Amino acid sequence: MNIVAIESSCDETSAAVLANGQIRSNIIATQLIHEQYGGVVPELASRAHQQHILPVVDRALADAGIPKRDLSAVAFTRGPGLLGSLLVGASFAKAMALGLNIPLIEVNHMQAHILAHFIEAPRPAFPFLCLTVSGGHTQLVRVDGPLTMTVIGQTQDDAVGEAFDKSAKLLGLPYPGGPLIDRYAKDGNPLAYRFPMGEMPGLDFSFSGIKTAIMYFLRDNTKQNPDFINQHLANICASIQHTLVQMLLTKLKRAARETGISQIAIAGGVSANSGLRMAVTQAGHELGWTVFIPRFEYCTDNAAMIAMAAQFKYEAGEFTDQAISPMPRMEL
Numbered sequence: 001m002n003i004v005a006i007e008s009s010c011d012e013t014s015a016a017v018l019a020n021g022q023i024r025s026n027i028i029a030t031q032l033i034h035e036q037y038g039g040v041v042p043e044l045a046s047r048a049h050q051q052h053i054l055p056v057v058d059r060a061l062a063d064a065g066i067p068k069r070d071l072s073a074v075a076f077t078r079g080p081g082l083l084g085s086l087l088v089g090a091s092f093a094k095a096m097a098l099g100l101n102i103p104l105i106e107v108n109h110m111q112a113h114i115l116a117h118f119i120e121a122p123r124p125a126f127p128f129l130c131l132t133v134s135g136g137h138t139q140l141v142r143v144d145g146p147l148t149m150t151v152i153g154q155t156q157d158d159a160v161g162e163a164f165d166k167s168a169k170l171l172g173l174p175y176p177g178g179p180l181i182d183r184y185a186k187d188g189n190p191l192a193y194r195f196p197m198g199e200m201p202g203l204d205f206s207f208s209g210i211k212t213a214i215m216y217f218l219r220d221n222t223k224q225n226p227d228f229i230n231q232h233l234a235n236i237c238a239s240i241q242h243t244l245v246q247m248l249l250t251k252l253k254r255a256a257r258e259t260g261i262s263q264i265a266i267a268g269g270v271s272a273n274s275g276l277r278m279a280v281t282q283a284g285h286e287l288g289w290t291v292f293i294p295r296f297e298y299c300t301d302n303a304a305m306i307a308m309a310a311q312f313k314y315e316a317g318e319f320t321d322q323a324i325s326p327m328p329r330m331e332l
């Protein structure tokens, strides 16, 4: 079985080919146009997807060495994401499936982030818990099967990736700032400054308070010393990262305790964060968890994870038809 998958939910145009259970190519075109605006501009994202999609899909097929006539299905991200971006991938996938007369498979992007764990060994066993942390989501998910997932906790306001990116913006760093905070944090003291972690009941999260706290912290300190950020960048980044990671870890530990599940995975763009990867690994040693952390290229948006999810749907006989439309607010 050979599947070509397309991901276009946000600002990455990606195509991947999964052939006989193996990812054979995973091409990702990241849109750099948004950097000058400090965030993703939906209209520009949609246009960039239109420019990239054909060469990206062609390249994925060529690199995989799979001719179009050997494809068994076309998969695409139905949601969640930006409507204009999703439309490009959905329209392209529909046309391709129609032209080749092969089945069409719609994939939930957040389900795919989790199923990225099945691309290569070691693969988690069911049930497992997944902390999905990305630019638009922060969720604790109980995974009972490849297509059976339950959100048991989630953010009530901002996503943690957003908290990383907005903090970086306050520090004058370019978009997306999450990876830069990670980089500067490596040379800093995580306990240099303290930020409030907030009190959110149960397994839910809230990241809007810390963003405001960082804003006031920077305002007060730069009032006294205009060069404060430059002089203390590493310590500030390390402290912000430490706080965000601890907020995630607290809830992840609680979820593991309450469910009695000790197979623990992380997924999504923020699972590329070295502080989080280290903290979860460490907690795993202390608490006897088996920890699953995706390879970097499968953390942030990519079509390989869409192809992986599509394979599970193919096996379950879950196909869709030409009447399908994107779903920007698709739930898990």
Ligand code: ATP
Residues within 6 Å of the ligand: 009, 010, 080, 081, 109, 113, 133, 134, 135, 136, 137, 160, 161, 162, 164, 165, 176, 177, 178, 179, 182, 268, 269, 270, 272, 273, 274, 299, 300, 301
């Ligand atoms: P969603 O998956 O919720 O639809 P998205 O697709 O935009 O959102 P991803 O591509 O999965 O999100 O993740 C992007 C986010 O990950 C950005 O907020 C980015 O800053 C963050 N991120 C990526 N690498 C790191 C890192 N090393 N440290 C912290 N944050 C990171």
Ligand code: MG
Residues within 6 Å of the ligand: 010, 011, 012, 301
């Ligand atoms: Mg992105």
Ligand code: FE
Residues within 6 Å of the ligand: 109, 113, 134, 135, 268, 269, 300, 301
């Ligand atoms: Fe994503």
